[in-house]
Amino acid sequence: MSAALVGRGRRGAAGPTAGRRLLGVLAVAVSLVWVFPVYWMISSAFLPTNELRTSEPTFFPSRAGWATSGGCSPTRRSTPPSRSPWRSRGSPWWPRSSSHSSPRWR
Amino acid sequence: MPAPRLSTAAVAPPAPPRAPVPVPPAAPGTPPARRRAPFRSRMGPYLLLVPALAAIAVGLGYPLVRQFVISFQEYGLAQQFGRPAEWVGLDNYVALLTDSYVWAVIARSIAFCLVNAGLTMAIGIALAVLMTKVGRAARVTLQVGMLLAWGTPVLATMTVWQWLFDSQYGVVNWLLAEPLGMESMRYHSWLIEPLSFYGVATVIVVWMSVPFVAFTVYAGLLQVPEECMEAAQLDGANAWQRLWSLAIPMVKPVLFVVALLQVIWDLRVFTQIHVLQRAGAPTRETHLLGTYIYSLAKEFSMAGAMATIMLVITLALTVFYIRRMLREEQL
Numbered sequence: 001m002s003a004a005l006v007g008r009g010r011r012g013a014a015g016p017t018a019g020r021r022l023l024g025v026l027a028v029a030v031s032l033v034w035v036f037p038v039y040w041m042i043s044s045a046f047l048p049t050n051e052l053r054t055s056e057p058t059f060f061p062s063r064a065g066w067a068t069s070g071g072c073s074p075t076r077r078s079t080p081p082s083r084s085p086w087r088s089r090g091s092p093w094w095p096r097s098s099s100h101s102s103p104r105w106r
Numbered sequence: 107m108p109a110p111r112l113s114t115a116a117v118a119p120p121a122p123p124r125a126p127v128p129v130p131p132a133a134p135g136t137p138p139a140r141r142r143a144p145f146r147s148r149m150g151p152y153l154l155l156v157p158a159l160a161a162i163a164v165g166l167g168y169p170l171v172r173q174f175v176i177s178f179q180e181y182g183l184a185q186q187f188g189r190p191a192e193w194v195g196l197d198n199y200v201a202l203l204t205d206s207y208v209w210a211v212i213a214r215s216i217a218f219c220l221v222n223a224g225l226t227m228a229i230g231i232a233l234a235v236l237m238t239k240v241g242r243a244a245r246v247t248l249q250v251g252m253l254l255a256w257g258t259p260v261l262a263t264m265t266v267w268q269w270l271f272d273s274q275y276g277v278v279n280w281l282l283a284e285p286l287g288m289e290s291m292r293y294h295s296w297l298i299e300p301l302s303f304y305g306v307a308t309v310i311v312v313w314m315s316v317p318f319v320a321f322t323v324y325a326g327l328l329q330v331p332e333e334c335m336e337a338a339q340l341d342g343a344n345a346w347q348r349l350w351s352l353a354i355p356m357v358k359p360v361l362f363v364v365a366l367l368q369v370i371w372d373l374r375v376f377t378q379i380h381v382l383q384r385a386g387a388p389t390r391e392t393h394l395l396g397t398y399i400y401s402l403a404k405e406f407s408m409a410g411a412m413a414t415i416m417l418v419i420t421l422a423l424t425v426f427y428i429r430r431m432l433r434e435e436q437l
Binding site: 020023024025026027028030031032034035037038040041044052053054055056057 | 233236237239240241243244245247248250251252254255258262263265266267269270274275277280313316317
């Protein structure tokens with residue numbers, strides 16, 4: 001790593017200067033902008049549809065959203081859903097036992 | 107009897123000069139063996155090239171040739187169902203190149219490509235320089251953010267971006283209306299106007315391509331020798347001069363290759379435009395070359411001709427870079 005380019009050469013011992021700290025803040029701000037869509041993807045995955053489709057966006061899912069992440073939003077279904085699409089089509093190819101009655105990823 | 111001995115002499119390449127020495131008793135068998143060994147060693151490299159060449163010929167060459175052939179034929183639905191294709195010469199090209207709409211698409215694509223490649227390069231280089239200037243914690247944060255953006259699958263990010271720019275529930279409209287007080291943007295539709303459609307597409311494409319440029323240029327900047335930078339510093343060059351007159355010229359080959367890739371990638375952009383079009387944009391007004399060729403796909407001959415035209419445009423846009431790259435490789 002080229003120390004002169006990094007600007008660490010002499011000032012390393014004296015700690016970061018104000019200018020460098022400002023650049024650091026800028027770098028963190030840019031990374032926040034870049035990461036926001038990815039964050040939004042993940043945070044939306046934890047929201048039920050009725051909270052997703054509001055005029056006020058929810059930036060931080062407050063309730064533990066694990067139970068809703070499988071698509072069981074109260075607006076759409078009132079009964080516990082059978083999470084997998086191929087399950088509703090007749091009998092499954094695997095033996096239906098008690099251990100399979102609830103999906104493992106619940 | 108001579109046959110096995112002959113084959114051992116020919117098959118053992120590690121010691122070709124020594125192999126004939128124990129053999130002399132079988133004098134009649136040696137001369138052909140000795141003559142064949144150099145031929146084999148001459149053919150060796152070409153034999154090793156065959157698998158790669160075959161893969162390229164099958165994977166890249168055949169579709170290219172087929173596209174080229176089809177573009178000179180009448181190849182519509184009937185031909186796809188088995189009717190023999192007729193040769194029509196340059197008719198497809200004439201039909202396409204006399205259509206003003208095709209020229210509009212070409213102009214739009216080139217403008218989109220240049221704007222996107224330029225923005226991507228500028229932001230990418232700026233972020234690469236920023237990475238070299240900041241401390242470790244800030245740099246790692248920036249790199250992780252970039253990697254997340256770069257590593258997410260294109261279609262997944264397209265879904266999120268569509269959702270961000272949604273006219274009713276989108277975060278962008280909410281941000282503009284609530285904290286920034288622009289009530290008229292509350293239910294603004296970003297995709298309905300071609301210009302703002304391309305604006306959204308530019309934001310997405312730049313967001314996706316900047317990480318690659320930033321990382322590559324950053325890696326290049328790390329290779330700039332420390333002594334040169336220090337010598338320039340001792341000579342009184344300030345940080346800006348060191349960057350512009352020393353570091354950037356030294357990583358120029360890297361910048362060239364990255365810029366070339368950006369131009370090619372941004373000219374043939376397809377996924378982002380196609381998904382955004384399906385999100386509710388007027389298709390005809392927002393076609394770029396990639397999506398236009400896709401929309402012609404019922405007529406294979408027209409699509410082939412258009413793809414060939416696009417290939418020529420790509421080569422024309424990049425011939426300057428390629429010539430320069432080849433020249434630098436020779437030096």
